[in-house]
Amino acid sequence: MTYATTQQLEDRFGHRLVLDLTDRADPPAGQIDVGVVDRALTDTDALIDGYLKGRYVLPLTETPPLIVDLALTIAIYKLHTYSPDPKIEEDYKMALRSLEMVGKGTIRLPVEGAEPKDTGGGGARVTDRERPFSAATMKGFI
Template identity: 60%
Template sequence: MTYATQNDLATRYGTSLLVELTDRAEEPTGEIDAQVVEKAASGTDALIDGYLQGRYVLPMSETPPLVRELAEAITIYKLHRYTPSEKIVDEHKAALVTLDKVAKGVVRLPIAGVEPAVKPGKGVRVTDRERPLTAASLKGFI
């Protein structure tokens, strides 16, 4: 399941931008190349899964809006062969920061059936030596 589809990208960024970024034929066809979009989207999915796999059960049953938005920002950045606009670069950086926050548990995803991974050993653990304070061990001090 792809987090951001070609339709999602077209809705957010416009069809003309997708045609410009994906029509890489010798003679331009004026159409969106679905294979180029799919390759960028699958790379984005792998990146997002890498951030989420330690905290959530994958694959997700449904894509939350936050993950879709992050996937759109990362995929459109990946589709650029040359220098993207400043807005695209800023959205990409912000998406990676947000993914890092999701991975650390600062931002949580509201999805039914997705549970955070439980890390063993939470809490404080103190180990100290025995303190045998008896009359025999205090001989000479009392």
């Protein structure tokens, strides 16, 4: 299951941009190369799965809107063969930061099969040892 589709890329970024990024034939064929788009979407899915696999059961039963948004942002970045527009590059970096937060659990996805990670560090610690420095042991120094 892919997180985004070619049609969603066209709807968000426009037919012209997707055509310009994917039509790599010489001379240009004048149509979107679905193979190029599929390769970028597959790479995007693998990247997203890498962040999700430690926290969620994969494959996801349904794709949350946040993941679709991040997948589109990453895929359009990956379609660029040369330096992308600064806005696209900044959006890509923000998408990676968002995926890191999802992987850490800061951002929670509304899906079934969430696996919360237990860090083991939450809660009060109690020590039953005697204090090494007290009024009785420091007699003469206080």
